[in-house]
Amino acid sequence: MEKFVRQYNEAVFDTDRALAIQVVHDALAEGVTPEQVVFGIVVPALEGMIPRLRGAQGVSLAQHFMASQIAAEVTDEMMSRFSSPPNIVGRMVIGTSSGDFHGLGKRIVSGCLKAQMIDVVDLGLNVDPVHFVEEVLARNASIIGISSMMMHTATGDNGCRKVRRILQERGLEKRIRIIVGGAPYRYDNQLYRTVGADAWAETALEAGAVVKHLLREVHS
Amino acid sequence: MTPLERLATVAAGGTPDCIPLFCNLIDQGAQELGMSPKEYFSDGSHVAEAQLKMLKRFGHDNLWSLFYVGKEAELLGCRHIIYADNGPPNVGHLVLKTYDDIHDLQIPDNIVDHPAFAETRKCLRILRRETGGRYPVCAYLTASMTLPAILMGMEKWIELLFTGPPEVRDELLEKCSLFFRRQAAAYRAEGADILVYSNPFGSTDVVPLTFFENLSLPWMKRDLEEGGTAGIVYYCGGARMNSVLERVITETGIATYYLSPMDAISEGKRIIAGRALCAGVINDIRLVARAPQQVREEVRTMLKAGMPGGRFFFGTLVMPLAIPEANIRAMIDAVREFGSSPW
Structure with a gap:
């Protein structure tokens, strides 16, 4: 098992999708279960990248993206082979804020969360605040994730601020949390408070822990 | 000293009356003229007029011929731009949807006379x-390694770069490099003094170091081999560059580096070691919410880190429209105050 963990980690860090998939199939061939692949190889690989974020070499956006896409692909394949249905820890809807057409960030986040058994419903680009709220209710989800690449879409009246207002007006704040992410929040770590979000994550790799914390808050 | 003399003096290692102050007021133009963004960007004379008005009002040292980043995509066939009242326009039509589109992509022979360059040319001529x-x-x-992101979208470009057919990737990069070289020649012909060479894919924030060395750097050299590096400013679109500075300086000879707000200025200066001009760039996202006194202190700290040894100037990043005018003035006043001291 240790051998596969190391090989998978190296492949993911080298953005080598083909090798990562091969390692997974080699592991299955040697008797590793689909559950062990996800929880013993894929998730630890994602978590193992977090310390590297702060290290000298860092983790680039491309590595982040490839790691999340490989994780999502492997998780999809493995879940269909689980011996019993997986325990989904919670559900969230995600989309880019109104006026924002940059989808990379939410795609990276979705891939990382999927491997951590968080069900993510992708609402797409340029999502209207009302639609965010309607969908989080319709999907019986607990978290709204709003990705913004530009300052005006992060802070504008038709973004997170309006989602917060709608939650307040409808008395939904106790059962629904908002998490935000994207470039403006990295430049100002307090900006998430300004726009009325409950939390933010600097990277998709770290988003899993933040979302799980919010889920615990909602369900406690 | 005129601002151009100021810049030439500091680039040559001399002592100007004050360090140059580059303030990128792009999104503010439409508001300055009281127009909708769509109307404003439709005419190069509007952009030039706003640039000149804001220069007079704030007293910084540079002018821009940039309308919005998607303008380059329009030269390559983008037919739809999405305007916003409170921020920069977005590309609303991706030119490259399939690999066949890459094969069919045509690079204009003559940029200067291209209809999609007409308003930019008008703006440049008025400014001159x-x-x-x-x-x-x-x-x-935009550098060849980064331009595909606005032609096909960031996700598709990363997928092609890391998992796609190398021959398709290289065909696109070759076309984008040709476009860069022709566009650089056009801007130089029309009198632009400074060519900001934007390359987020030339930062290890975006690509791994091995990728940078094996692909980004060779394509940067290809972009620059024909026209040279005169007036070129290396800029990674806000991504950090300290980790690649040494390689870029020695391999390309670019003479000016516009750091990220996330780069430590003192570290950038140490790596450059007097071989090139360095801009310390303020985190202008934070200017939206800060008080003028905090802005002044931030500028003072930056200049203290950057001015020793000379060959340094001050820059801004994206200057969001929401920054209060008082903070823009506080920033500029602080640069003029602390940037005039001897180093």
């Missing part, structure tokens, strides 16, 4: 005429 070579006029050009 009105300022008579006293102010550096900046142009914004």
Whole structure:
């Protein structure tokens, strides 16, 4: 098992999708279960990248993206082979804020969360605040994730601020949390408070822990 | 000293009356003229007029011929731009949807006379005429390694780069490099003094170091081999560059580096070691919410880190429209105050 963990980690860090998939199939061939692949190889690989974020070499956006896409692909394949249905820890809807057409960030986040058994419903680009709220209710989800690449879409009246207002007006704040992410929040770590979000994550790799914390808050 | 003399002095290692102050007021133009963004960007004379008005009002040292980043995509066939009242326009039509589109992509032979360049050219000519070579006029050009992101979208480009057919990737990069070279020649012909060479894919924040060395750097050299590095400013679109500075300086000879707000200025200066001009760039996202006194302190700290040893100037990043005018003034006043001291 240790051998596969190391090989998978190296492949993911080298953005080598083909090798990562091969390692997974080699592991299955040697008797590793689909559950062990996800929880013993894929998730630890994602978590193992977090310390590297702060290290000298860092983790680039491309590595982040490839790691999340490989994780999502492997998780999809493995879940269909689980011996019993997986325990989904919670559900969230995600989309880019109104006026924002940059989808990379939410795609990276979705891939990382999927491997951590968080069900993510992708609402797409340029999502209207009302639609965010309607969908989080319709999907019986607990978290709204709003990705913004530009300052005006992060802070504008038709973004997170309006989602917060709608939650307040409808008395939904106790059962629904908002998490935000994207470039403006990295430049100002307090900006998430300004726009009325409950939390933010600097990277998709770290988003899993933040979302799980919010889920615990909602369900406690 | 005129701003252009100021810049030339500091670039040559001399001591100007004050360090140059580059303030990128792009999104503010439409509001300055009281127009909708769509109307504003439809005419190069509007952009030039706003640039000149804001220069007079704030007293910074540079002018821009940039309308918005998607303008380059329009030269390559983008037919739809999405305007916003409170921020920069977005590309609303991706030119490259399939690999066949890459094969069919045509690079204009003549950029200067291309209809999609007409308003930019008009703007440049007005700026040159009105300022008579006293102010550096900046142009914004995207590196071959980064341009595909606005032609096909960031996700598709990363997928092609890391998992796609190398021959398709290289065909696109070759076309984008040709476009860069032709566009650089056009801007130089129309009198732009500074060509901001934007390359987020030349930062290890975006690509791994091995990728940077094996692909980004060779394509940067290809972009620059024909026209040279005169007036070129290396800029990674806000991504950090300290980790690649040494390689870029030694391999390309670019003479000016516009750091990220996330780069430590003192570290950037140490790596550059007097071989090139360095801009310390303020985190202008934080200018939206800060008090003028905090802005002043931030500038003072930056200049203290950057000015020793000379060959340093001050820059801004994206300057969001929401920054209060008082903070823009506080920033500029602080640069003038602390940037005039001897180093």
